[in-house]
Amino acid sequence: MTRRTILQSPLLLRLRHVWSNFLNVSGTTRIVHGDSLPRVAEEETRIILENTNHKLAFDPKTAQLLSLRGKIAPEQEFIVSSQSVPVFVIQYLNEVREFRRVSSLEAGKVSVESTGRKLTAIFARLGGVDLAATVSVRLDEQGPQSRWSISLRNHAKLAITDVQFPFVVAPYQLGGAPRSEAILQPLTTGSLVQAPTPLDLEPDSPHAWQFRPENFDTHHYPGLTFAQFLAYYNNRAGIYIACEDDRGSIKLIKPVHSHVGGVRLGIAHVGDWPTDGEHDLGYDVVLQTFKGDWYDAAGIYRDWSLKQRWAAVPLHKRTDVPDWLLDSPPHIIIRMQGQVDHGPTEPNRQFLPYSKLVPLLENISKQIDAPLVGVVMSWERPGPWVYPNSLPPVGGDESLQEFTELARARGWHVGSYCNGTRWVTAHYWSGYDGGDYYAAQQGEKTVCRIHDLQPWEENWGRAWRPSFACCLGVPKTQELAQVLVERLMDDGLDWIQFLDQNAACSTFPCFAPDHGHPAGPGKWMNGAMQSLLDSFRKIADNWAQASGGKRQFAFSVESPPNEFFMPNFQVCDQRIAPPGHRDYGSLFFPLYSFLYHEFIVIQGGFGVAPPPYHLEIRSAVNLIMGEIPGAILRGDGSLLNRCDSDAWWSPWDSSMGSQEDAIAMLRRTVALRRGKARDYLVFGRMLRPAQVDEIKIVHWEMNSQVYDIPSVFHSAWRSPKGGVGIVAANWTKDKQDLAISDSRLGAKFTESISAITVDSRRREIERGKIALSLPPLSCALLESECDA
Numbered sequence: 001m002t003r004r005t006i007l008q009s010p011l012l013l014r015l016r017h018v019w020s021n022f023l024n025v026s027g028t029t030r031i032v033h034g035d036s037l038p039r040v041a042e043e044e045t046r047i048i049l050e051n052t053n054h055k056l057a058f059d060p061k062t063a064q065l066l067s068l069r070g071k072i073a074p075e076q077e078f079i080v081s082s083q084s085v086p087v088f089v090i091q092y093l094n095e096v097r098e099f100r101r102v103s104s105l106e107a108g109k110v111s112v113e114s115t116g117r118k119l120t121a122i123f124a125r126l127g128g129v130d131l132a133a134t135v136s137v138r139l140d141e142q143g144p145q146s147r148w149s150i151s152l153r154n155h156a157k158l159a160i161t162d163v164q165f166p167f168v169v170a171p172y173q174l175g176g177a178p179r180s181e182a183i184l185q186p187l188t189t190g191s192l193v194q195a196p197t198p199l200d201l202e203p204d205s206p207h208a209w210q211f212r213p214e215n216f217d218t219h220h221y222p223g224l225t226f227a228q229f230l231a232y233y234n235n236r237a238g239i240y241i242a243c244e245d246d247r248g249s250i251k252l253i254k255p256v257h258s259h260v261g262g263v264r265l266g267i268a269h270v271g272d273w274p275t276d277g278e279h280d281l282g283y284d285v286v287l288q289t290f291k292g293d294w295y296d297a298a299g300i301y302r303d304w305s306l307k308q309r310w311a312a313v314p315l316h317k318r319t320d321v322p323d324w325l326l327d328s329p330p331h332i333i334i335r336m337q338g339q340v341d342h343g344p345t346e347p348n349r350q351f352l353p354y355s356k357l358v359p360l361l362e363n364i365s366k367q368i369d370a371p372l373v374g375v376v377m378s379w380e381r382p383g384p385w386v387y388p389n390s391l392p393p394v395g396g397d398e399s400l401q402e403f404t405e406l407a408r409a410r411g412w413h414v415g416s417y418c419n420g421t422r423w424v425t426a427h428y429w430s431g432y433d434g435g436d437y438y439a440a441q442q443g444e445k446t447v448c449r450i451h452d453l454q455p456w457e458e459n460w461g462r463a464w465r466p467s468f469a470c471c472l473g474v475p476k477t478q479e480l481a482q483v484l485v486e487r488l489m490d491d492g493l494d495w496i497q498f499l500d501q502n503a504a505c506s507t508f509p510c511f512a513p514d515h516g517h518p519a520g521p522g523k524w525m526n527g528a529m530q531s532l533l534d535s536f537r538k539i540a541d542n543w544a545q546a547s548g549g550k551r552q553f554a555f556s557v558e559s560p561p562n563e564f565f566m567p568n569f570q571v572c573d574q575r576i577a578p579p580g581h582r583d584y585g586s587l588f589f590p591l592y593s594f595l596y597h598e599f600i601v602i603q604g605g606f607g608v609a610p611p612p613y614h615l616e617i618r619s620a621v622n623l624i625m626g627e628i629p630g631a632i633l634r635g636d637g638s639l640l641n642r643c644d645s646d647a648w649w650s651p652w653d654s655s656m657g658s659q660e661d662a663i664a665m666l667r668r669t670v671a672l673r674r675g676k677a678r679d680y681l682v683f684g685r686m687l688r689p690a691q692v693d694e695i696k697i698v699h700w701e702m703n704s705q706v707y708d709i710p711s712v713f714h715s716a717w718r719s720p721k722g723g724v725g726i727v728a729a730n731w732t733k734d735k736q737d738l739a740i741s742d743s744r745l746g747a748k749f750t751e752s753i754s755a756i757t758v759d760s761r762r763r764e765i766e767r768g769k770i771a772l773s774l775p776p777l778s779c780a781l782l783e784s785e786c787d788a
Contacts, residue, residue, distance in 0.1 A: 047114045049137060053144030054289045056137065062104065063087050063112050063121035063135060065167065070289030073237035076176065078289070080169045080262035087121065087135055088150060088165040091209060091268075092158040093520075097452045099161070099210055102127035104135075129156035135165070145288045151280030152273060160273035161451075161520055162252070164209060166285060168241060169262040170232055172196060180235040183255045183263065184294045186227035187219065188504070188559055189574055190591025192294055193255070196263060204256040209268045211509045211521055212450060213459050217469050220270065221251040222526065222562035223506030226592060227305065230255060230265045231290075231297030238290050240297050241265050245283035246308045248526045248564040250509075271522025295688045298594050305595065310563045314598045316683040316720045321570045321601065322494070322552030324413055326682060328674045329371040330666065331415075331605035331630035332364060332639075336394050337378040338429070340649040342464050345383045345430040350635035352395045354403030360637035361412065368667040370674065371411045373495055375605055375630075376400075379416065383430030385465055387419035388480040389437045397491055404492025415495025415556070416488060417573075420502040421470040421477055423447065428464045446470045446477045448510035451520075456508065469508040472528035473517035482535050489543050489553070497556035497573065498536070505529065505557050505565040526564065533568045560592040560602065571601040575648065576621045577608040580697070580709040590625055590715075594686045597626045598720075601682070605630030606648045610707045612657030613731060615641045616665040616777065617709065620729035623669040623779055624715040626681045631666065639663070664777045665731060672727075672754040677781045680725040684717035690726050690742035698732060712736050712774060716744070725783040730774035740770040745784045752781045 046066060047058040055074075057067035064087055068078040087104035094100050104110075108125030118138035126132065132153045139146050150165045174181055179195035193200050202208050211217070218224045229242035230253060243251060250270040258264040273279055290296050305311055315321065334357060338345040351357055357374060365372050378384035379393040379400075393400050404414045423443050425434045438444070447468040448456035456469040470477045485498055499505055507525035510517070517524040533555075540553035554570040561569050574592065577583035587608060604627035609617035615631055622629040632640040634652045641657045642650040673681045696711045714728040724744040730736045745765065752760040755778040763770070774780055 047112065047119055049114070049117065049119060049139055049146060051139045051144065051146070054146070054287075056146060058112075058119055058137075060112055062110060063119065064104075068168070068239065068287075068289075070237045070291075072289060072291045073176075076174055076234075076236055078168075078170050078174070078239050080171055080258070080260050082169075082260040085167050085169055085258070085260055087123070087167060088133060088163060089167075090126070090131070090133070090152070090160055091162050091164070091206065092160045093451060099206060099451060101206055102131070104133070129158070130154075131156045131158060145286040147284040147286055149281055149284055151278065153278045154274060155276055157275050159275055159520070161211075162209060162268040162270040163273065164266065164268045166267070166287075168239065168265045168287070169258045169260060170239060170265065171262050172198075174234040174236070176234040176236040182233060182294065184231040184297055184591065185253075185255060186225060186229065186591055186595075187254070188224050188587075189593075190589035192585045192589050192591075194585065196255075198257040201255055201257040201263065204258050204264050204266065208256055209252055209266070210451070211270075211511075213456055217448070217456065217458075217508045218503045218506035219252070219254075220506070220509070220521070221253055222248050222564035224504045224559060224562075225251070225253050226504055226560060226562040227301060227595060228253060229297075229301045231294065232263060232265060233290070233293065233297065236291070238292070238297060239265065239287065240290050240300050241267070241285065241287045242301055242304070243267065243283055243285050244304060245281075247282065247523070249282065249523055250521050250525060271518070271520055294591070295594070298591060302595050305563060308563075310566050311599060313567065314683070314720065315600060316598075318570075322554055324371070324411075324552065325495075325554050325571060325601055327371065328628045328670065328678075328682060329373045329413065330368060330670055331373045331375050331603045331628060332361060333375050333377060333605045333630065333632040335378045335632070335649075336376060337384050339651050340647065341384065341461075342647070343429060343651075345378075345427070347394055348635055353399040354395055355399070355406060357403060358406050358410075360633065361407075362410070363637055364633070364639070365410070365412070367663050368670055370667075370670045373413050373415055373603075374407060375415045375417065375495070376493075377417050380419075382432035382434070383427035383465075385419045385461075386424045386427055386430075386432055386434070387422060388441075388484065389424075389434055390419070390484060391487055393491070400491045408492070413494045414492060415554070416493055416497065417500045417558070418484065418488075418496070418498045420499045421472060421481060421508060422458060422467040422501045423470050424465055424467040426466050443468070446474045446480075448508050449512040451511050453511065453513075456510070471510040471512060471515050471517075472507050472532055473510060473515045473524060478528075478532050478535065481532060482539065485536055486539050489539060494551060495554045495556060495571070496536075497558060500558040502557070504559040505561040505568070529565065530568075533565070537568075554601075556603075560596065561600070563596065566596060566599055569600060571603055573606065574602045574604060574625075574627055575606045575608065576604055576618065576625060576627070578617050578621045578709055579713065580707070581608065581610065583608055590686070593625050598683060598685045601628065602626060603628040603630060605632070606643070608643060610705065610709065611642045611702060613661075614643060614657065615639060615662035616657075616731040619662075619665040619669045620713050620731040620779065623673060623681065623729050624713045624727050626684065626686065626715070626717070628673070629666055629669050631662075639666075661733065661777060668754045668777060669729060669779050671758055672752070672779050672781060675758060676752040676754075676760065676783075677725065677727060679719035679721065679723070680717035680781070680783070681727065684719050684725065687716040687718055687724070687744075689714055689716050690740050690744075692728070693739040693741075694737060696736065712738060716742065723784045725781055727779065727781055728772065728774060729779040730776065733776045735776060736774045738772045738774070740772055740782070741768060742770075745770075745782060748785050750783050750785070752783070754779050
């Protein structure tokens with residue numbers, strides 16, 4: 001049996017917990033163990049680190065985390081203690097480019113020291129090779145946090161892909177009120193899993209922490225994981241764990257189901273580990289306990305994040321955001337080919353030539369009394385979402401140019417969603433076969449490579465639109481994108497969402513050794529993305545200068561952009577689901593809005609809400625979430641009043657409900673956002689909501705679905721001037737009476753109700769409560785006297 005095999009054997013792992021040697025030097029506890037130490041410990045001890053916030057206990061021989069208890073609920077244990085849970089795991093690629101891993105449990109020798117304020121552990125000969133790790137956990141001198149770090153010394157020439165650290169595994173039942181547990185994750189718009197069970201989570205495995213097509217190419221940080229923390233809590237207390245990294249190091253951050261029967265709050269630190277040398281994280285992982293709910297956990301992260309460079313300039317001080325965008329024009333989605341993504345792609349002759357759109361949009365604009373952004377989609381000539389062989393647009397450049405000129409003459413603007421850096425090779429609905437184009441353009445040289453150097457073939461859309469992820473480290477990938485963006489600007493578009501498939505501004509990972517970047521995911525991805533974004537801005541600046549400053553451009557992205565790249569975007573696409581809907585908490589949760597609303601314009605042209613009140617509900621939720629409302633245009637000029645799935649589209653003949661009510665709710669929410677509530681809903685910071693009582697739940701059943709949706713949605717905001725505003729929206733055709741309690745408003749406030757007209761009056765709080773009566777299909781702002 002080889003030494004490496006012995007080091008990995010279960011027998012030796014058990015022996016390591018028996019053989020030990022305890023030394024005390026100048027008040028520092030030092031424990032050393034390894035194969036050469038024959039002494040058996042006389043007693044088991046724990047290393048304790050304790051501050052005013054929490055108490056940590058570690059195994060003195062292995063440095064494994066044994067206990068975590070918060071001072072606010074000392075009876076509640078947050079750790080599932082098991083000898084099989086390591087301190088860290090290192091993944092690497094072997095000689096034949098297969099993923100392998102080695103953990104702290106496979107160290108030939110472990111040294112652990114503690115001063116009472118800091119623990120240091122050195123793990124040597126990991127897996128029997130010249131690989132070592134140093135872990136430290138230290139307590140903040142004055143703050144509530146413990147700070148965790150790891151460094152590696154790799155002279156084994158291992159191609160390390162990621163280091164998973166620390167290992168925090170918590171019980172599913174924390175011992176408080178039954179089913180009060182919840183996991184908060186900064187993914188997409190936010191995710192809240194309440195009363196989690198193993199079936200709610202991905203199983204912890206090596207595969208879960210590997211960059212593979214089936215694991216998506218957008219879920220890393222910075223990407224659809226838009227912030228760097230996780231929280232897990234119940235009614236008594238919670239754990240908060242975060243990376244305090246301002247340099248955008250690539251990470252995987254997610255909760256998974258641990259094999260020991262708990263929730264692992266997992267973090268993998270990806271890339272930039274040398275094959276021969278030493279490297280540390282360059283930032284701390286911080287941990288603390290807290291009392292409260294997701295607002296409290298997010299508030300901890302927001303306090304740190306607002307001090308970082310991406311939060312240096314709030315929206316109300318940004319000079320790169322067009323005035324026309326700050327005026328909150330509703331975003332009307334226009335599909336030029338087909339009615340749904342996964343379906344026929346015939347051109348929509350009701351919209352072609354593009355000038356036919358003008359009277360249709362003019363009617364909508366007049367009805368809602370607002371300018372518009374017409375977002376043209378599915379315009380790619382060979383078929384919707386085909387890229388890079390997209391041009392000329394369906395209907396031709398001249399027709400599109402004519403439309404954009406007519407739109408600007410009316411004070412509107414025209415935008416488009418694109419396909420990002422995904423090379424589409426076929427479209428089965430349109431009949432497009434892009435194989436020859438792909439070969440002629442040497443597309444294979446732009447394609448990302450997975451760990452075994454095979455092309456990164458996308459899983460999403462393969463049934464109708466096969467594609468490859470393209471590497472931004474390859475110059476041609478950037479050149480193709482620049483050509484498309486410049487062409488769209490030439491056609492008159494002022495609003496461009498090129499990075500639609502690069503959701504949240506995700507750079508696709510790549511393992512290619514010949515693309516001019518390190519052969520694996522890492523911080524090179526951020527440099528490549530920033531280069532692309534800078535080139536887009538340069539193209540826009542040139543067009544703005546050529547127009548004498550008349551044209552102002554906005555760049556958007558699918559899903560809210562991750563914090564690291566957020567300052568590069570003026571607007572983003574956030575797709576809501578209403579509270580009470582089955583997708584609330586998974587498809588949509590307002591964590592991003594809570595953290596970053598005050599830095600970027602958010603539009604809600606897409607979203608999920610149940611029929612037959614789809615648009616009434618969506619407009620109400622768009623409003624209270626601080627988004628520009630929007631809708632999808634049908635061929636007859638009406639608005640599509642249905643979309644009850646995450647496909648975002650529905651066939652036009654499936655539209656139902658009242659168009660009159662849909663238009664009324666859109667008009668009234670837009671009027672409040674553009675007028676009285678502008679400082680809150682355009683520029684404001686989301687706060688914990690007020691206490692609102694007597695909200696009725698509307699129950700109905702349709703198409704075998706049961707719906708129980710609140711009749712009124714509400715939120716609270718702080719304006720840049722310091723005022724507090726409470727926003728409420730009644731999407732029903734009945735008057736709704738509410739009782740609101742919120743001391744932040746003060747004794748006197750102004751009430752503005754947007755119904756047939758917008759009417760304001762000054763009021764006083766009586767006996768600590770506000771009685772608010774909302775007319776049918778209306779919305780309201782209650783604002784403190786600071787801003788009234």
